[in-house]
Amino acid sequence: MSGSFRVEKVVTSGTLALDGGEWDVENNIWLIVDDNEVVIVDAVHATATTTRSPWRQSSGSS
Secondary structure (H helix, E strand, C coil), X not given: CCCCCEEEEEEEEEEXXXXXXXXXXXXXXXXXXXXXXXXXXXXCCCHXXXXXXXXXXXXXXX
């Protein structure tokens, strides 16, 4: 992803059923978008995604 991009927040809603209980929940999903690509960040379900910023390159990378 290069050039200009935008970040959009999408909220999904549902019911979490666990151990005999039910809770209404909302989940924030972030879309990082440019003219050619979309990167989806769903931090609740992919904790590894949150450990590295998509905008920061690791040392040694160009």
